[in-house]
Each structure stands twice: as structure tokens, then as C-alpha cells.
Amino acid sequence: MTARTVVVIGGTGAIGQGVCVTLAEQGMTVVVADLRGGSSVVERLPATDARHRAITLDVTDLDAVLGALGPGGHEDCYDAIVYAAGTNYTGPVATTDWHAYDRLLDVNLRGAFHVGQALSRNLAERPRECSAVFFSSTAGLHGESGGAVYCATKFGLVGFTESLASELAVHGGRVNAICPGNVDSPLLRALADDVAVRRGCAPDDILAEYAHTSAFGRLIDIREVAEVTAFLAGPRSTGMSGQTVVVDGPPL
Structure with missing residues (x-):
């Protein structure tokens, strides 16, 4: 078992919950961070000596993110972060719903930047081996009709991951993106x-x-995504950073 604390942002979502369960099964302590809290998820997690807990976190609020994950934050002693927060919207560019557009960018991309800033400041103050996993998508690797807004945020996450990985390597930080299929x-x-x-x-x-x-x-099954996420968040992937890992079958 690995004594490791992992903050799972978006931990009440279906995939987020699957990640939380898998991490807990592998002996890691899970901090479920979500706009909706996460106590109900914590109650279902397997535990031995782990002290799982839940926090309410709005990723669109920079001050809240820094107050939780930045240096001196109330949850700043983590070994890994999983960014599984995200939302979706479908529609052609010609009839873009700009409210939905703003919401997607706020959660899928701006929120990731907020978390990246908190992580960067945390590691600069206390360098250590630490892993971050950001959820992109196969929609972040190729465009889809009707999916321009969603694809744009997920493409952005891949570039963000590669850039942040280069910045954090000197402090011991690793950053990878995971791209699940459907x-x-x-x-x-x-x-x-x-x-x-x-x-x-x-x-x-x-x-x-x-x-x-x-x-x-x-x-793809949620468990299949969770297993790969746990590997990237754990200490067995210390030779990987700035990478985009696809969880999907081969193309037809």
C-alpha cells in the first residue's frame, strides 16, 4: 500500500467517484473536492488507516483554490491532484450559446489554470515529488462536428499540461493529461x-x-479510466511528465 494523499477535484462526478474508489482501494488517502461537497462519496470509500475527507471547492474561484491547495492552504499537504472537473455542451458554431461557452471555459480550462497556479506556488515553496493529472479527452486530440467549444477546452488542456509540466519539473512536480474515449x-x-x-x-x-x-x-468503462489515473497519480509513474495518455481502443 502507498501512503499518499490525493486531491480529486470533481470527485462527485461519475468518473471522479470511480477514481476516488480506485485510489482508496490502493491504500491512498482521498480528499474529495467538489462544488457539491463530497461527504456521500467519502462514506462509500474503503479505508484502513486512510483518513478520507471531503471539501467544498469551486474551481472557478481562484481565491478558494489558492486557499485550499496553495502554500499554507488548508489542504496543501498533498502528493497528487486529479482534475476531473468538467462539463459539456454540444452545438454548431453558428448557434453557439455564449453562456454555455463561458461556463465550459470557466470549468474545463480556467479552473485547471487556477489549480495549476496553486500547485505551482505550493511546490515552489516546498519542492517534492508530486503528480497532477488533468482530464482532457480524445475530443482534445481531434475536432468533432458540433463539439467545437468542448474540443477547444480539451485541446487547451493538453497544451496546458505540457507547458505546466516543464515549469514544475525543477520542483519535483509531474503533470500528465489523460484522454478517455467515449x-x-x-x-x-x-x-x-x-x-x-x-x-x-x-x-x-x-x-x-x-x-x-x-x-x-x-x-470505455469508468474503472478502466480510474486504473490509469491511479497509475499516473501514484509513485510508479515517476518517469512520466508532460505526456498525454489515451484510454480508448484503436481507431477503426
Whole structure:
């Protein structure tokens, strides 16, 4: 077992919860950080000597992020951070919902920058081996019709990860991005509902289409993403930083 404290931001989401469970199963102490708190997630985590806990955190609030994760913050003694916060929006550029656009950039990208700043200041003051994992997506590797806003944020996260990794290496920090494919989750199903309305077809048809975007011919399971995340957040990946790791099947 590894005595390691990991802050999981967005820990009440479906994928975030899966990550929390996997980390706890591997003996790590999990801090569930989410706008909605996270006590209900903590109650379900396996524990031995781990002291899992939950904090309320709004990633769009820089002062709150610095107050939690920056030097002297109330949760500043962490060994890893997982940024699993995120939201989605689908629609053509021609009819962009600018409120949704602002929300996506605030959560998916600006929030990541807030966390990166807190981490940077923390490690500059107390250099140590520390890992950060930011959730991008395969939508951050190629554009998709109707997904310009989402893709833009996820592309941005890949560039952000590579840049931050270079800045933090001198302090012992590692930063990697993880790009899941189509994960069987409530977020994907909600997206399928929206796309189905736009195309005038059934949501199940959209999900079937998503399932066959790779040679696997199926959706990715949350557990598969969580296992890779735990590896990147843990001490066995110390030779990896600035990398983008895809969790998906090979293309057709």
C-alpha cells in the first residue's frame, strides 16, 4: 500500500467517484473536492488507516483554490491532484450559446489554470515529488462536428499540461493529461440525448455510434479510466511528465 494523499477535484462526478474508489482501494488517502461537497462519496470509500475527507471547492474561484491547495492552504499537504472537473455542451458554431461557452471555459480550462497556479506556488515553496493529472479527452486530440467549444477546452488542456509540466519539473512536480474515449457515464448519455434532439433520432442510436468509434466496438468503462489515473497519480509513474495518455481502443 502507498501512503499518499490525493486531491480529486470533481470527485462527485461519475468518473471522479470511480477514481476516488480506485485510489482508496490502493491504500491512498482521498480528499474529495467538489462544488457539491463530497461527504456521500467519502462514506462509500474503503479505508484502513486512510483518513478520507471531503471539501467544498469551486474551481472557478481562484481565491478558494489558492486557499485550499496553495502554500499554507488548508489542504496543501498533498502528493497528487486529479482534475476531473468538467462539463459539456454540444452545438454548431453558428448557434453557439455564449453562456454555455463561458461556463465550459470557466470549468474545463480556467479552473485547471487556477489549480495549476496553486500547485505551482505550493511546490515552489516546498519542492517534492508530486503528480497532477488533468482530464482532457480524445475530443482534445481531434475536432468533432458540433463539439467545437468542448474540443477547444480539451485541446487547451493538453497544451496546458505540457507547458505546466516543464515549469514544475525543477520542483519535483509531474503533470500528465489523460484522454478517455467515449466513457459509459451520465455525462455521455446526456450528450447523446442532446445530439439526438439535434439530429432527430433516438439517443440509443447515438450511443451505438459512440460505441463503434474504436475497434473495441464498445464504450470505455469508468474503472478502466480510474486504473490509469491511479497509475499516473501514484509513485510508479515517476518517469512520466508532460505526456498525454489515451484510454480508448484503436481507431477503426
